[in-house]
Every structure is written in structure tokens, then in C-alpha cells.
Amino acid sequence: MVKDFKFSRLVTPVMAPLNSWRKLPNLAKYTLYTRLSLQSIPVVLLLVYFLAVIANAQSLDLSFLWLFISGLVLLVFTVLVYEFHPSLNSRPRRNVQPFFVAGLALNLVVFVASVIVQLPVLEGFTTESIRAFALVYTVTCAFLLSIAYVPWLNYRWAWIIAISGVLWWINTTTNYLTAIGVIMPAAMAGTVRLSIWTVDVMKEAERSRELEASLRVTEERLRFAQELHDTLGQHLAAMSVKSELALALAKRGDDRLENELRELQKLTRTSMSEMREVVSGYRTINLATEVEGAKSLLADAHINLSVIGTTSQVSPDHRELCAWLVREATTNILRHSDATDVTLTLSSKEVRIDNNGVTKEITKLSGLSALRSRAESAGMTLFVSREGDIFSVRMLLDYTDDTVATERPTS
Missing domain, CATH: 3.30.565.10 (Histidine kinase-like ATPase, C-terminal domain)
Structure with a gap:
């Protein structure tokens, strides 16, 4: 008994996310999967990038710690943009605009500042280590801009060309970048845009499914209204004729009055029966x-x-x-x-x-x-x-x- 209780306490934290995932609608599952996939790209690549810097560095000091913390801050804004952007969510969530604007401004400021530090005219005013850190900032911001901000900006291809141009200039003046790094902005932005497109397709399919369901409900309501009209319309007209005839017979004291009243009663019961059949759907x-x-x-x-x-x-x-x-x-x-x-x-x-x-x-x-x-x-x-x-x-x-x-x- 005690063992079972301990086992259930260990399994519950593991199974809870899985159970929550199973309860999600298909569209919510797809958007969550896409969002987590895009969030994992900068996290994994920047982690690998910083590990490579550590491996190649001869010594680490406080400047590297500052570089790592600032890179982490930039990464947090990227993750938040993905988390709350409406293009990657199936339901309304917190407004992404503050995170988007703040992250974009911060990345642009750091990107421009790091490029300025690497200009040849400033070689006499900067040390080699400062220029190396500036290069890391340039590549990091170029990557984050391309993957988290440019895909949602107007004139995105102009932005990609500008960022790629900066990386090409760095590639020609240093030996730290390759041609693959130069085409990275286009590849990253294209990947995100493709992901957004697939999510939009899924959303459109879901909206079409909901619209089809709504149309089916409306069609069923119209069918019900029409059948109710067809059923009661004739009977009410017949009852009107019968009642007028019965009234005329009553004024004359005609013996046929009882027979007409019986038919009127029969017609009323038939109307009630057919109306119940309409409601039940078995008429x-x-x-x-x-x-x-x-x-x-x-x-x-x-x-x-x-x-x-x-x-x-x-x-x-x-x-x-x-x-x-x-x-x-x-x-x-x-x-x-x-x-x-x-x-x-x-x-x-x-x-x-x-x-x-x-x-x-x-x-x-x-x-x-x-x-x-x-x-x-x-x-x-x-x-x-x-x-x-x-x-x-x-x-x-x-x-x-x-x-x-x-x-x-x-x-």
C-alpha cells in the first residue's frame, strides 16, 4: 500500500503534462508543438555557440559572464515573443507587443553598437578581446533578429539583406564566419515564415470545420422550421375550414354538427401527434x-x-x-x-x-x-x-x- 502510494507520487508529475497534452484540441497541439520547436532553436544553438566560445577561449573572466547574462536576457525576450505571438497560438493570450518592441529595440541597439566597435577606424581605441566580444554580440543579435523579429516585420527581405550584408562584411574582415553564417538570416527567417504559414493553414482548416458544423446546425434548424410549417400549415387551414363549417351548421341547427366537431377533434389530435414526430425527428x-x-x-x-x-x-x-x-x-x-x-x-x-x-x-x-x-x-x-x-x-x-x-x- 505504501509502495503504491510512493509510486503514484513519483508518476503523477510525469503523467500530468502527458494527460494535459492528450486533452488539447488538434489545433492547440499543433500550435504548441510549433511554438516549442521554434523556441528550442535559439536556445540550443546559442547554448552550443557559447560552449564553442568557452572551448576556444584561453581564459574566462567577468567579461564573459557579462556576455553570457546579456545573451540570456536577449534569449528570454525571444522566447516570450514566440510564447505570446498570436500567429503561434490557437487562442488569445497576453499582448505580445511590449515584449516584441522591447526585444527588437534591445537587439538592434546591441547589434549596431557591436558593429560600430568592429569598424576599422576604431582599431586603435579597442582591444582584441573587446572586438572578439563585439563579434559574439553581432552574431547573436543577427541570429535572434532573423528568427524572432524579422519574420513579423514589414519589408522583411530588406532587413534580411541588411543583416546578411553586415555578416558578409564581418566574414571578409575576420576568419570567424563562413558562407553558411552569411546565409543564416534568410534560412532562419524562411523557417519561421514557413512555420507560421503551416499554423495559418491549420487555423483556416479549423475555422472551416467550425463553419461547416455551424452550417449543419443552421440547416437542421431550417429543416425543422420548414417541416413544422408544412405540418401545421395544412392542419391549421383545415381546422379553420372545419370550424367555419361547424359554426354555420350550429347556426342552422344541423345534425351534421356533431360529426364535424368530431373531425375537428381528430384533426387537432393528428396535428399534435405530427408535431411531436417533427420534434422527435421520426416523422x-x-x-x-x-x-x-x-x-x-x-x-x-x-x-x-x-x-x-x-x-x-x-x-x-x-x-x-x-x-x-x-x-x-x-x-x-x-x-x-x-x-x-x-x-x-x-x-x-x-x-x-x-x-x-x-x-x-x-x-x-x-x-x-x-x-x-x-x-x-x-x-x-x-x-x-x-x-x-x-x-x-x-x-x-x-x-x-x-x-x-x-x-x-x-x-
């Missing part, structure tokens, strides 16, 4: 049932419905969407027309509904517009047209460009 609709329902509903409104063809002629893959068309068209006839005759044509090529009694200007019919979008996604299309007082709705089941004559798509 289905049947073309034959909708055709019979349209007959009954239109007959109650004293509208004659003639059916040409049978529902079996319509492909099973298309019947559900055609059933929605019959329901929506019936609702629109009751709401927006003074129809007396309606013709429903069913075939393997199209489902068409024509009605008379259209006396008003046809405005945008949102139900048909939404239905047209659903039809197009299923490889069909929907057209509406009007000639005089005749209004037609056509669902083309086998749609090609040659099918269209003078029809006007729903807006």
Missing part, C-alpha cells in the same frame, strides 16, 4: 394518404379535386417529397385562392397541381421556395406558373434542361 409522410387528405379537405371547402393517374406511378424514391408538394399546394389553395376546381396529375415524369380562382398577385411563397431547395438536392426541380386565373405547380421528377419551356421557378 414520415405518405403520398397516397396526402392525396386522400387533400380530397377530404378540399371537399369540405366545396372545391372539386380531380386526380389523373395513381400514386403507384410515382417512383418510391420521389413519393415523400411529392407528398409534401401535395400538402403545401393544398394549403396554398385554401389560403390564397378562391378555387372551385383543382386537378392533380400523377405520373412517372412529374406531379402537377392546377387550380383556378387565382385573382390576386402571386407573391413569394416561402413553403414552395423551401420545397424547391429540397427537390433540387434530390435531383428534381419545382416550377410554378400562372395563366389568367389558373395557377400551376409542377414537380419535375426526371429533370433536364430540355424539360423547361416557359415555367418560372419559385423565388
Whole structure:
């Protein structure tokens, strides 16, 4: 028991970072990996550089300690720039501007001062050791500028050319640099810019994924709203017709009143049931049932419905969407027309509904517009047209460009 407790205390500090890493989203993992990789480059290279200076130095004094501490300060600013720069983070963090400006200014001051110390006109005023330390400062600042500041500056290539030019001048006057050192600024800045580009690509991919998820939610909401409209629209129109009929029968004392009230009650229960199915997402609709329902509903409104063809002629893959068309068209006839005759044509090529009694200007019919979008996604299309007082709705089941004559798509 005691051994297990001691073992868990030893393992917990090791496993905690690993568990935290596993919980991070993919984008956060990638930005963290990129950030740590870039931070490790100056740390490792400057460490190796200072170790090489120590190995080649004959003796070390306080001036070297000062050189090491100042180089460490410059390195800290570099690490902080990487840590807080928004280009290398997946979420907002502390403002990087103070660290960036302070580090850039400090590096530029040290870089320019160290170059000035190495000018030939000052050889009589400086010792060899001072010039050697100035060279170390020049190379260190050139490296840190190239890897941590220049990649985010305007006219970055002008900066790289200027820094490379200084290093080329040092290469021609001393034996401490090689051609590889001269091209270092371009290589370092290019590496950082490539890393930033890959992080931006990952961020864009993540934004696209989030946008796609948002669009799916919006699409589902629109589908739900449309199905709720399609379900309740017809039933509410039917209930309005039934209630008016019941009111008229009640005034006359007609014996059919009880039967109409029972049908009204049945219609109310059906509406509640279908609304629950919409909410649950398990609602289905049947073309034959909708055709019979349209007959009954239109007959109650004293509208004659003639059916040409049978529902079996319509492909099973298309019947559900055609059933929605019959329901929506019936609702629109009751709401927006003074129809007396309606013709429903069913075939393997199209489902068409024509009605008379259209006396008003046809405005945008949102139900048909939404239905047209659903039809197009299923490889069909929907057209509406009007000639005089005749209004037609056509669902083309086998749609090609040659099918269209003078029809006007729903807006």
C-alpha cells in the first residue's frame, strides 16, 4: 500500500503534462508543438555557440559572464515573443507587443553598437578581446533578429539583406564566419515564415470545420422550421375550414354538427401527434394518404379535386417529397385562392397541381421556395406558373434542361 502510494507520487508529475497534452484540441497541439520547436532553436544553438566560445577561449573572466547574462536576457525576450505571438497560438493570450518592441529595440541597439566597435577606424581605441566580444554580440543579435523579429516585420527581405550584408562584411574582415553564417538570416527567417504559414493553414482548416458544423446546425434548424410549417400549415387551414363549417351548421341547427366537431377533434389530435414526430425527428409522410387528405379537405371547402393517374406511378424514391408538394399546394389553395376546381396529375415524369380562382398577385411563397431547395438536392426541380386565373405547380421528377419551356421557378 505504501509502495503504491510512493509510486503514484513519483508518476503523477510525469503523467500530468502527458494527460494535459492528450486533452488539447488538434489545433492547440499543433500550435504548441510549433511554438516549442521554434523556441528550442535559439536556445540550443546559442547554448552550443557559447560552449564553442568557452572551448576556444584561453581564459574566462567577468567579461564573459557579462556576455553570457546579456545573451540570456536577449534569449528570454525571444522566447516570450514566440510564447505570446498570436500567429503561434490557437487562442488569445497576453499582448505580445511590449515584449516584441522591447526585444527588437534591445537587439538592434546591441547589434549596431557591436558593429560600430568592429569598424576599422576604431582599431586603435579597442582591444582584441573587446572586438572578439563585439563579434559574439553581432552574431547573436543577427541570429535572434532573423528568427524572432524579422519574420513579423514589414519589408522583411530588406532587413534580411541588411543583416546578411553586415555578416558578409564581418566574414571578409575576420576568419570567424563562413558562407553558411552569411546565409543564416534568410534560412532562419524562411523557417519561421514557413512555420507560421503551416499554423495559418491549420487555423483556416479549423475555422472551416467550425463553419461547416455551424452550417449543419443552421440547416437542421431550417429543416425543422420548414417541416413544422408544412405540418401545421395544412392542419391549421383545415381546422379553420372545419370550424367555419361547424359554426354555420350550429347556426342552422344541423345534425351534421356533431360529426364535424368530431373531425375537428381528430384533426387537432393528428396535428399534435405530427408535431411531436417533427420534434422527435421520426416523422414520415405518405403520398397516397396526402392525396386522400387533400380530397377530404378540399371537399369540405366545396372545391372539386380531380386526380389523373395513381400514386403507384410515382417512383418510391420521389413519393415523400411529392407528398409534401401535395400538402403545401393544398394549403396554398385554401389560403390564397378562391378555387372551385383543382386537378392533380400523377405520373412517372412529374406531379402537377392546377387550380383556378387565382385573382390576386402571386407573391413569394416561402413553403414552395423551401420545397424547391429540397427537390433540387434530390435531383428534381419545382416550377410554378400562372395563366389568367389558373395557377400551376409542377414537380419535375426526371429533370433536364430540355424539360423547361416557359415555367418560372419559385423565388
